[in-house]
Amino acid sequence: MDIRGIARRAKVSTATVSRVVNRIPTVDPQLAKRVWKVVDELGYYPNTQARALVLGRSRIFGLIVSEITNPFFPEIVQTFEDLAVKNNYEILLTSTVHDPKRMESSVRRMIERRVDGVAILTFGMEESLIEHLRDRKVPLVFVDVGPDVPGIANIRINYLNGIRQAVQHLAALRHTRIAFIAGPQRLKSAGARREAFEASMKEIGLSPDLIVVGDHRMEGGMNALLALNKLNDPPTAVLCSNDMTAIGVLREAYEQNIKIPEDLSVVGFDNIHLAEFTIPPLTTVQMSQHDLAKIAFNALLHEVEDGSTSPERHNYELVTGLVLRRSTALAPKKLAATPATNRVAKSRKTPVPQ
Amino acid sequence: MDIRGIARRAKVSTATVSRVVNRIPTVDPQLAKRVWKVVDELGYYPNTQARALVLGRSRIFGLIVSEITNPFFPEIVQTFEDLAVKNNYEILLTSTVHDPKRMESSVRRMIERRVDGVAILTFGMEESLIEHLRDRKVPLVFVDVGPDVPGIANIRINYLNGIRQAVQHLAALRHTRIAFIAGPQRLKSAGARREAFEASMKEIGLSPDLIVVGDHRMEGGMNALLALNKLNDPPTAVLCSNDMTAIGVLREAYEQNIKIPEDLSVVGFDNIHLAEFTIPPLTTVQMSQHDLAKIAFNALLHEVEDGSTSPERHNYELVTGLVLRRSTALAPKKLAATPATNRVAKSRKTPVPQ
DNA sequence: GCTCGAGCGGAAAACGTTTGCTAAAGAGCC
DNA sequence: GGCTCTTTAGCAAACGTTTTCCGCTCGAGC
Numbered sequence: 001m002d003i004r005g006i007a008r009r010a011k012v013s014t015a016t017v018s019r020v021v022n023r024i025p026t027v028d029p030q031l032a033k034r035v036w037k038v039v040d041e042l043g044y045y046p047n048t049q050a051r052a053l054v055l056g057r058s059r060i061f062g063l064i065v066s067e068i069t070n071p072f073f074p075e076i077v078q079t080f081e082d083l084a085v086k087n088n089y090e091i092l093l094t095s096t097v098h099d100p101k102r103m104e105s106s107v108r109r110m111i112e113r114r115v116d117g118v119a120i121l122t123f124g125m126e127e128s129l130i131e132h133l134r135d136r137k138v139p140l141v142f143v144d145v146g147p148d149v150p151g152i153a154n155i156r157i158n159y160l161n162g163i164r165q166a167v168q169h170l171a172a173l174r175h176t177r178i179a180f181i182a183g184p185q186r187l188k189s190a191g192a193r194r195e196a197f198e199a200s201m202k203e204i205g206l207s208p209d210l211i212v213v214g215d216h217r218m219e220g221g222m223n224a225l226l227a228l229n230k231l232n233d234p235p236t237a238v239l240c241s242n243d244m245t246a247i248g249v250l251r252e253a254y255e256q257n258i259k260i261p262e263d264l265s266v267v268g269f270d271n272i273h274l275a276e277f278t279i280p281p282l283t284t285v286q287m288s289q290h291d292l293a294k295i296a297f298n299a300l301l302h303e304v305e306d307g308s309t310s311p312e313r314h315n316y317e318l319v320t321g322l323v324l325r326r327s328t329a330l331a332p333k334k335l336a337a338t339p340a341t342n343r344v345a346k347s348r349k350t351p352v353p354q
Numbered sequence: 355m356d357i358r359g360i361a362r363r364a365k366v367s368t369a370t371v372s373r374v375v376n377r378i379p380t381v382d383p384q385l386a387k388r389v390w391k392v393v394d395e396l397g398y399y400p401n402t403q404a405r406a407l408v409l410g411r412s413r414i415f416g417l418i419v420s421e422i423t424n425p426f427f428p429e430i431v432q433t434f435e436d437l438a439v440k441n442n443y444e445i446l447l448t449s450t451v452h453d454p455k456r457m458e459s460s461v462r463r464m465i466e467r468r469v470d471g472v473a474i475l476t477f478g479m480e481e482s483l484i485e486h487l488r489d490r491k492v493p494l495v496f497v498d499v500g501p502d503v504p505g506i507a508n509i510r511i512n513y514l515n516g517i518r519q520a521v522q523h524l525a526a527l528r529h530t531r532i533a534f535i536a537g538p539q540r541l542k543s544a545g546a547r548r549e550a551f552e553a554s555m556k557e558i559g560l561s562p563d564l565i566v567v568g569d570h571r572m573e574g575g576m577n578a579l580l581a582l583n584k585l586n587d588p589p590t591a592v593l594c595s596n597d598m599t600a601i602g603v604l605r606e607a608y609e610q611n612i613k614i615p616e617d618l619s620v621v622g623f624d625n626i627h628l629a630e631f632t633i634p635p636l637t638t639v640q641m642s643q644h645d646l647a648k649i650a651f652n653a654l655l656h657e658v659e660d661g662s663t664s665p666e667r668h669n670y671e672l673v674t675g676l677v678l679r680r681s682t683a684l685a686p687k688k689l690a691a692t693p694a695t696n697r698v699a700k701s702r703k704t705p706v707p708q
Numbered sequence: 709g710c711t712c713g714a715g716c717g718g719a720a721a722a723c724g725t726t727t728g729c730t731a732a733a734g735a736g737c738c
Numbered sequence: 739g740g741c742t743c744t745t746t747a748g749c750a751a752a753c754g755t756t757t758t759c760c761g762c763t764c765g766a767g768c
Contacts, residue, residue, distance in 0.1 A: 001490075002724055013748045018726060028746065043489065045465045049403040049412065050724035053753045058403065068428045068435075069627065078422050081449055085459055090467060093447050095435055105439055111399045113444060135397065136355075218631045247631055254633045273423065277572045277605045279633045356754055367718045372756060380716065404754035407723045 001044060010038040021046060052114065060090045061300055062110040064103075066122035068095040070216065070244060071272050072289065076121065079293035087301060089116075096122045098184075107132060117300035119143065123187045139303040141296050144189045153299045155292065155316045157189070159196040162285035162320030163239070166267045167200040169283075169322055170237045174331040175265060179210040179235035181224040181245050190216070193241050193269065210235055214245045221248020222255075229256065236264060236331045243268035243275050246282055250327070261329035271323055281325035292318055355398055364392040375400060406468065414444045415654055416464040418457075420476035422449040424570065424598060425626050426643065430475065433647035441655060443470075450476045452538075461486060471654035473497065477541045493657035495650050498543045507653045509646065509670040511543070513550040516639035516674030517593070520621045521554040523637075523676055524591045528685040529619060533564040533589035535578040535599050544570070547595050547623065564589055568599045575602020576609075583610065590618060590685045597622035597629050600636055604681070615683035625677055635679035646672055 007014045012035060019027050020035040021044075027035075038044075052058040063080055065073045077093065084091045092115055094106040103122065107129045110118055117139035133140055134152075141153040170178050180197045183190025194211065201208035212227050214220030221240060225248070228234055240246040246268030253260050260266055260280055268275055268284035275282040295316050361368045366389060373381050374389040375398075381389075392398075406412040417434055419427045431447065438445045446469055448460040457476065461483045464472055471493035487494055488506075495507040524532050534551045537544025548565065555562035566581050568574030575594060579602070582588055594600040600622030607614050614620055614634055622629055622638035629636040649670050 003726095004724080014725080015727075015748060015750095016746090019747090022726085026746065031747085043486065045462065047407075047468060047724050048466045049406050049468060050753085051726075052403050053401075053407065053724080053755090054726050056753075068432050069425075071423075071425055071428075074422045074425075074428050077447075078449055078451075081422075081447070085448075085456070090446060090463060092444060093431075093435070094439075095432055097432075102439070108399065109444060112402045114401060114403060132397065218628075251631045251633060251635075274572075274628075277601055279605060279608045281605075357756095358754080368755080369718060369720095369757075370716095373717090376756085382716070385717085401754050404723085405756075407725090407754080408756050410723075 001042060002047065003044070006035070006038050006042060006044050009042065010035045057116055057304070058090075058114045059088060060092050060113060060115045061297070062092045062094070062106075062113075062115040062118035064094050064096060064106050064110075064118065064120045064122050064125075066096055066098060068093070071274055072242065072244070072270050073121070075273065075289040076293040079290050080119070080297055083294065083297040083301075089301075098122075098124065100124070100126070104129060111136060111138070116304050117141070119296045119300060121296075123189065139300055141299045143292060143296055144192070153303070153316070155295055155299070155318060157192070157287060157318045158320055159193050160199065162269070162287070162322055163193065163196040164200040164203070165322035166239055166283075166285055167197065167206075168204065169324070170239070170265060170267065170328065171204050171206065173237075173265065173328060175235075175237040176206060176331070177210060177233065177235040178206065178237045178239060179212065179228050180208070181221060181238060181240045181249070182211055182213045183216045183241040183245075185213060187216070190241050197239060214241065214248075216242050216244055218244050218248035218251065221245035221250075222252040223248075225249045225252040225256075229258075237267070237328070238264065239267045239269075241269055243270045243272045243282065243284055246284065246327075247274070247278055250278055250280075250282075261327050263332055265328040265331070267322075267328060276325070278327070280327050283325045283328045284323055285320050286323045287318060287320045355396060356401065357398070360389070360392050360396060360398050363396065364389045411470055411658070412444075412468045413442060414446050414467060414469045415651070416446045416448070416460075416467075416469040416472035418448050418450060418460050418464075418472065418474045418476050418479075420450055420452060422447070425628055426596065426598070426624050427475070429627065429643040430647040433644050434473070434651055437648065437651040437655075443655075452476075452478065454478070454480070458483060465490060465492070470658050471495070473650045473654060475650075477543065493654055495653045497646060497650055498546070507657070507670070509649055509653070509672060511546070511641060511672045512674055513546050514553065516623070516641070516676055517547065517550040518554040518557070519676035520593055520637075520639055521551065521560075522558065523678070524593070524619060524621065524682065525558050525560065527591075527619065527682060529589075529591040530560060530685070531564060531587065531589040532560065532591045532593060533566065533582055534562070535575060535592060535594045535603070536565055536567040537570045537595040537599075539567060541570070544595050551593060568595065568602075570596050570598055572598050572602035572605065575599035576606040577602075579603045579606040579610075583612075591621070591682070592618065593621045593623075595623055597624045597626045597636065597638055600638065600681075601628070601632055604632055604634075604636075615681050617686055619682035619685070621676075621682060630679070632681070634681050637679045637682045638677055639674050640677045641672060641674045 003014045003017050006017045016027060017035055020032050021039060061084065067073065081091055092110065092113060094109065096102040096106055103125050111132065115138065118133060119141045121143045141155065143155045144157050167178065180194060182194045198208040212224045214224045238249055240249060246266055249266050250260060253264060258264050268282045271284045271286035275284045357368045357371050360371045370381060371389055374386045375393060415438065421427065435445055446464065446467060448463065450456040450460055457479050465486065469492065472487060473495045475497045495509065497509045498511050521532065534548060536548045552562040566578045568578045592603055594603060600620050603620050604614060607618060612618050622636045625638045625640035629638050
């Protein structure tokens with residue numbers, strides 16, 4: 001079933017078969033037809049590895065994400081794959097689950113498979129690992145997590161825009177005690193979101209120090225709200241570092257019988273598809289996963305195909321903006337008692353009405 | 355940086371270098387040490403494609419899923435990847451998004467990359483495509499969607515168990531009008547769930563004909579509930595073909611101001627991680643994604659490593675069972691008026707209390 | 709001092725492609 | 739009819755590995 005088998009059956013050389021299947025026009029149409037016939041009959045599929053070996057290009061892009069189970073990523077993976085299919089690339093996906101060992105093995109596997117480029121959407125990657133890739137001149141693109149190394153494409157995200165809108169939206173609803181649930185501390189992009197929050201709060205003269213750190217998961221959101229409500233003077237609004245955190249907040253609020261948005265306004269970040277389907281639907285800061293994936297893919301593609309290394313073209317920016325749904329409302333009036341007291345926790349058992 | 359470069363620098367043959375990096379013990383420890391030193395210094399990573407070429411094994415498994423954006427799949431992908439890393443395999447992931455063209459290209463890409471095996475978690479795959487894989491003797495494993503071909507591993511899922519439990523649970527709560535929101539009709543596993551529902555209902559003497567079809571997405575769940583509530587005598591409980599559908603139902607119920615579980619009991623299927631975080635937390639039928647992935651991976655691994663083709667070992671069954679949370683409750687008492695009339699739809703605009 | 713065997717390392721073929729170079733054949737021109 | 743030019747197809751090298759087979763060296767046994 002290899003190219004030689006085809007060549008023999010079609011009574012031509014392997015060179016000709018190769019030229020036919022690669023649609024190189026220097027072969028006589030008659031002959032080409034004869035070769036195609038044999039190819040179809042025998043069900044010949046070229047061996048990509050052999051081809052990669054001689055071409056020095058594998059047509060594989062690596063995609064390193066931090067956690068495929070976080071719904072933020074599958075949407076990116078899907079777009080990335082759509083583009084890969086369209087351009088005849090394969091994608092080699094690894095999920096690091098925040099484990100340094102996994103990052104190392106990710107990079108090693110990418111190199112061993114000789115990928116043509118790597119998109120990195122995980123954080124906490126050791127500089128030395130990145131060096132390994134750079135040494136081999138593997139095109140790289142970081143999404144918001146990269147070091148500021150010239151010559152490496154880094155897609156920056158304009159957090160300030162969207163977060164400022166969110167803060168101003170809350171302020172316009174008369175909220176003054178606005179909390180922020182941050183992402184994991186080591187995560188650079190989480191840091192940037194947090195700074196954007198602080199800056200936006202100061203801008204309008206509010207204190208930005210009601211900050212608790214989560215983990216960008218639902219569990220973290222639940223714990224964070226729990227912590228915030230133990231405070232003497234709990235916030236009337238929470239801005240979350242990502243949507244999963246916000247979902248956790250909604251969930252814990254339900255647990256504690258806190259009404260959203262009447263008692264508490266909640267804003268997320270990312271605008272994942274799920275955000276439209278929470279209860280209530282989540283007001284959140286939009287950042288297009290689709291655009292993100294597209295930019296990342298095209299950056300790699302250009303670098304590979306054009307061999308471009310101009311660092312100037314490697315500066316991309318993604319904008320963010322608020323999308324209003326129904327998890328935010330006017331701040332509740334201050335009550336005489338501390339607000340916490342009239343929040344009665346619901347029983348955690350299955351309710352059996354009547 | 356290739357094996358010859360290493361050989362030259364270490365003043366040995368490429369054969370020796372190969373033996374060293376593959377830890378074949380017939381080489382003198384002293385020499386090995388010398389070689390390792392050069393390998394580390396020069397940062398040599400073997401070229402997997404060249405290796406695959408001579409070995410005839412790529413150490414890549416294909417994984418075809420129907421929609422990576424459906425949260426059911428990432429959990430499987432993660433486990434699959436964990437196992438791949440552990441066993442030194444790579445995974446080639448494709449998402450068919452229910453598009454026949456994508457399925458075809460998926461299979462073509464798998465063959466061209468010479469994967470060592472394919473796990474198929476998508477439906478509607480043409481027989482002829484599967485034949486292509488079989489012709490090449492690529493080990494295959496189907497998860498619940500496969501044709502009944504002997505010699506192809508097919509992981510069956512015991513739907514009846516879990517669904518019967520769900521139905522009996524609802525019946526015990528005095529529900530008699532129990533609806534089922536089915537999955538896409540072409541989807542074999544959706545059909546099996548539906549049949550399990552019908553059988554379970556008949557078993558306890560209830561009529562199983564309140565069935566509307568969804569799409570295994572949240573949108574489908576919303577539409578389905580909308581349709582059910584237009585009925586003269588709407589159901590008091592809905593069983594959904596998957597959790598995403600159930601999330602849609604919860605969302606539409608919120609829209610229509612239907613209280614869950616007081617007015618309507620909802621049961622999902624799959625028990626994805628998210629199901630613990632819905633409002634209210636979702637009672638659902640559990641099917642371990644982790645076990646599923648593990649069985650699939652190991653089936654492939656065995657077939658590849660042991661070259662086993664015994665069809666008997668290729669019968670796996672996954673059990674299901676009900677997990678109780680808070681989306682089900684006693685059926686509401688029948689009202690004088692038709693129940694639909696006192697369900698007042700909530701305004702869809704952002705509520706501004708006070 | 710010779711033979712034999714064990715242990716170890718190297719030469720070279722093979723895996724399935726692509727492509728630069730060369731050669732053959734035909735077309736066009738005088 | 740002979741020449742050049744163009745078109746088309748084949749030969750063979752190269753890509754980076756693994757592994758079989760073979761030969762060398764050294765020590766033991768006689």
